[in-house]
Amino acid sequence: MAAVRLQALTKRFGEDVAAVHDLTIDIRHGELLSLLGPSGCGKTTTLRLIAGFLAPDAGEIWLGDRRLSAPHETVPPERRGMSMLFQSYAVWPHKTVAENVTYGLKFRSVPRVDWPRRLRDALALVRLEGFADRYPGELSGGQQQRVALARALIVEPAILLLDEPLSNLDAHLREEMRFEIRRVHEASQITTVYVTHDQAEAMVTSDRIAVMNAGGVEQVGTPAEVYERPATAFVAGFIGRTNLFKGRIVADGRVACEGGLVLLTATAGEHTPGDAVAVSVRPHMVTVSSGAATGAPGEPADGAALNVFAGTVTRASYFGDAMDYLVAITGTQSTLRATGVPEPRLAVGQSVGVRIAARHCILVR
Amino acid sequence: MAAVRLQALTKRFGEDVAAVHDLTIDIRHGELLSLLGPSGCGKTTTLRLIAGFLAPDAGEIWLGDRRLSAPHETVPPERRGMSMLFQSYAVWPHKTVAENVTYGLKFRSVPRVDWPRRLRDALALVRLEGFADRYPGELSGGQQQRVALARALIVEPAILLLDEPLSNLDAHLREEMRFEIRRVHEASQITTVYVTHDQAEAMVTSDRIAVMNAGGVEQVGTPAEVYERPATAFVAGFIGRTNLFKGRIVADGRVACEGGLVLLTATAGEHTPGDAVAVSVRPHMVTVSSGAATGAPGEPADGAALNVFAGTVTRASYFGDAMDYLVAITGTQSTLRATGVPEPRLAVGQSVGVRIAARHCILVR
Amino acid sequence: DPAVMEAAKKEGKVIWYSSLGLSLAQKVCDAFNKKALGVTCELARDGSQRIFQKVMQEAGAGLAIADVVHTSDISHFLDFQQKNMLMRYLPAGADKFRSDFRDRDGLYTVLRGTPYVIAYNTQKVSKADAPKRWKDLTDPRWKGKLVHAHPGYSGVVMTGMTGLLPVLGGWDYYAALTKNDPLVVQSAEDPPMKVAGGEAWLGVAGEYNFYRVAKKGDPIAIVFPEEGVPFVSSANAILAKAPHPNAAKVFTDFLFDKDGQQILADDGLYVPNEAVTYPKDKRPLKELKLIKVEPEEMQKRDDEIKKKFRELFGV
């Protein structure tokens, strides 16, 4: 059952800016859905439409069988039973942390005796014990963001809207918060819409991910779906790093790519030769090893079709837990990005062998 | 040569909050130094001290042999030739994007004929071509942040201070921006202080990283240094994920950890038996394979000392390009975190073999 | 008239719209109230123009509030008369008044009057140098030293000019006067202040305006020019729709009887009732060469005077 249905929503600012265009998403009851997309693609606008701060120019929003928004009729935000964390935090500078966080409680008829306990719990959740009496002006950026998070979580809303809730936190705290949000979500089954620009965050936290681009939705699916079976080249490129090659089907399973590379794929057989397609290859599915590669492309290894190329390392970056290589494929104009283990480390200029299993070459629109 | 020397800086807010305490860092000429640390550790405060918005309560700041700040005498910000990106962006709501970005040029006596070109370049750099005439109120959060970035970069300052410049950008844009900042830095050799909460960002971008905690510096070093030879348990834990075990040296190279695990390390020989130490093991240096491990701990494999344990998978999370496992080590109270390739995937409850090379077990304070 | 008296008692009060100076008007009311006739006087003191405006406004709105009306500008009463707003009533003893204090139809009676005169600052101008005639004001030695109020704002000045124009032979006099660059002020109350402060050495306004200021000790002396002085008369009447008509009659009788009139005379005003005695420093009315100004004449020339004044003086 869809808890919230966004139906062909369009929102324009002025004449020429369509921040959201013909956007349709069914948000399921109790799920945590991430909105993921590049900066300026309309994530915040979508959230503000859901919250009711904006009225759509076209389309409707339904909560179960109650219509929340239509172009000329919107239920005001305060009657939607939602809560929202703003990208700008919007913590109130004239209220203390405690006052900020507990503000929503009075509208949810939470008895006042419960407030101290709820406040304590909420502050503990965001690791801000002992900050209750500070004013926001006396907090660091990340601390303010956590106040905003506590304020949104404490009311246990029917629908929780989070706009980049963790963007100003360090990796550790972010991970903790991420798990906490997930835990709260699981404990109370709050339908949650989670805007993030961090793909890893979306992967771990969400039940499903809606990948947005230029005001529309590219794909909605589970993290594994959008990662492993991206519907479009945009999704493939946006979710995680990828090597993307444009090309045409030449024969069963084979794609001739721009630049001269010919890739053997597992699913190209569903297309007819001549079709324009794109192929996505994840860098960490590319194996790079020192010494020239043996064997010709398409030759089976451990039972699967395998692409084998020779190449030269043109860039090597150290990432701590991994190495990032750029490899120029010998005899083509193409370069491939590959992620490798930190050791043994390959040097720039070194000749290498490159292997990619055919089933890791994904055809996308 | 130290371009900027922060010398025993202390800054208090009120009586009880010492946001920065006895902090000393030498920032080298032309280097890109990252300040990395948990939320609220004093990064922004440090930056504001360098910029001259705050006067230190103790300590001094020197630029070459010019004293910039001392408790009662500070050179005003506008005479420091620096430029800064604020965590809150601080873009001027009453100026267009173009006006915001070019604002600093008139104070650096850049001839007006050059402005359009510089503006174009700066906007191209942050991918905001075509937004020149918008007002900040008409931009998304990430777009505003990029305006702030362009504004800081366009003036080519002597010293560039960036406070979480990319926190609101998606992974791709962030990566692009990261490379651009690095490129600008390399082209012009601007001494840069870069505050970030993102360890990966710090790793790729910086020449050196200063890891901060609770108002002080824990370690300053190159990315590889802080990652591979963390000086303290805090650094080990903060930079990248790690398994941290407290214990005591029992014999040459051997550490008996709490929980019953005994680890063979490469450098423990420098300590005397009985010393209290901690051992850091990076998850991706832990190899987990199905089937029980063969061989006893400490047995040499491919020439290096190797720890080998048997264990059971207790949690498995999918990260797209990697799997994250929690493994309970048989016969101990300890669990280990390990990062593995996505395939073949191990299931929760499966018995596995665990291998860690001794030289990846790092002793820290 | 006992019947009127009886009815007046029932009405209980009379509302007097008066442009008489506040303290003086209050004195009149208090004296009336002290007589304890069973009618109290309620005073609404205001400037002449505003009283006129209020009365017109109230009449337009169908509100009957005022009983008795007194303004300084006699032409107001022509308007009231033309709009049939006045009650025909002559105060007791009116037959013994000087004839020029009464109108022909017995609708209103002049309550007080003052001549239109010249005054000078005694610290700046000696008695010998002081002008004796209106025409002396055009002497170049007074250039920049004169103050003149505006006929568009001040009924006193309008009356004075209406009276003087024929006597002095038309507008040439005023044209000559402009050569002396007089300071033009708004109301007839302004020239005394300008003269007292020395900003102007000579001023033109009502005698009463100057007299009041001089009485405080300010260095002002008054000249009654030889050509004669226009007499500025201020009338009083009962409104036709007066809510307390009988009380109004009783009050009007008091205003014009000896006690009432003496209060005004004591303050330096000239009154119709000849039974009063004037302060010693006042010249008796009979000695003055008065120029009578007919309200009809004022109404007729009003537009011309304003236009011509504006032409000559710029405002």
Added chain:
Amino acid sequence: MSSAATGTASRGGTARERLDAAPAVWLLSAAILAVLVVAPLAILLVTAVRAPEGPGFTVANFLEAFGQAIYRGPVGNSLVYAISVGVLSVVLGAPMAWLVTRTDMPGKAVVRTFTTAAFVTPSFLGATAYVILAGPNAGLINVLYRAVTGAEGALFNIFSMAGLIYVTSLYTFPVVFILTSAALSATPADLEEAARIAGAGRLAVMRTITLPLALPAIFGGFILAFLEALVLFGAPAMLAIPARFHVMTTQVWAFFQYPPQVEVAAAYAMPLLLIAVGLLWAQRRLMGRRGYTTVGGRASAAPPVRLGPWRWAGLAACVGVLLLSIGLPYFALLRAALAKAWGLGWSWQNLTLRNFHYVLFEFDPTRSAIVNTLELATVTATLAVFLMGAIAYVAQRRLLRGARVLAFLATAPLAIPGIVLSIGLFKAYSRPPLLLYGTIWIIFVAYLTKYLPIAYTACHAALQTVHVDLEDAARVLGANRLVAFKDVTVPLFGAGLISAWLLVFLPSLRELSSSILLFTTRSRVVSVVIYTLYEEGLWEAVSALGILLLGLTLLLVAVAQRFLGRRFLQI
């Protein structure tokens, strides 16, 4: 079946939800505004197109009013006058506001107090005092000038356009000062810091960031000062007429003189309304799509700018302005107030306290007038701020369709000269259902109507500083608009609200042009009493009362400062 059941349930849910009073409040405020403004304006409009006698409509009034060059001239004079006053008020008021709110200049409290005092000085009192000070013949300044230099002429002739502009500005600049102070103290510090690190010095920061961010307030102040000058009667009557030129108000007054041409006067006032519309339009153009707020940031006030030795220069400049607007004029007033006859000048024989005794104890109306005035000003200010706070909010957040019309309505009354407005008010409230004439309430309604624009402008400028996200954050948690307004908006623009209140309260203490046509024996106010005394030539008593009024104001300001502390006239 099941869907029908849930449908009912969800409707039931809606019904159970908290009743939202917000729309009712907006509508009520809008309705009150409409009645307050539309009624008198409509009457004026009808008057302007009606034939003086008999039925039917005509354009004759407009032809009469604008057909002749002598009547068109004052329009130009008025524009020059009002624009100059607006500009001069900004030139004086905005830098003073900056000095007082954002620098370490000493003596801030004194400057603030006396600026407030300047605001309650009726312009005719200031003008009269300046006649004594700078009249070409006997003005003290000119006498001194001649004595010192031996020159013939006058240093400064107050009877001139320049003199008029000068005197008026001395008493209108506090509007700009008060509005700008409130805005400046709300500027987020990080926006200024960003400019400084970009290389801008303090002055450049002020010029490019601080002042532009306060622009809505400054422009609001300009509009108020401009319109105030446009409809001012007292000072022009005393300074323009002797200088031999008319402005629109003195011309309107002339139309009112015998025989009154009310219809022509109404027609003549109509362009003033157009000017008000034009200003609103200009304001919107000027603000454009720009924003004036940021969320978050460092809301806490920036540390004061250190001026070094310049802070004494700043203080000297402020004190200089206040000497001109308070010091010298009240010195002249004091001289008269202590004199038996002021024309005699200083001397022991001429010295007396009688005038104070007279106005306080002998002259009956004074005391009741003081009480009336305070009551009226308090009630008017409170209600005006309440109403206009709501309307400004509606207009800014576009809550009702036609919010722009509301903005116009709220600003229109200021473009109507008091005397003309009073006609409309009189006609509107002298008959059922609102028979207020004859009571103090009509004065109250007049003040309310007249000062709606000030309250509106001040509230509007203050609201600019509260970012909508902050309110939205409250609403999504369940606060309806009213509650969010109360919990978030009001505390955040509190300083602006207090300013708005003062901006209505203070001029209410000195209002003359409407009161004088609407007062009755029982509803005298201080300004009317002063004017009455003036009309009787009791200049000494006028001065004494003027000084008492000043003393009363200073007392009120002291009390306010005591209770509001730093929040008085700033954050």
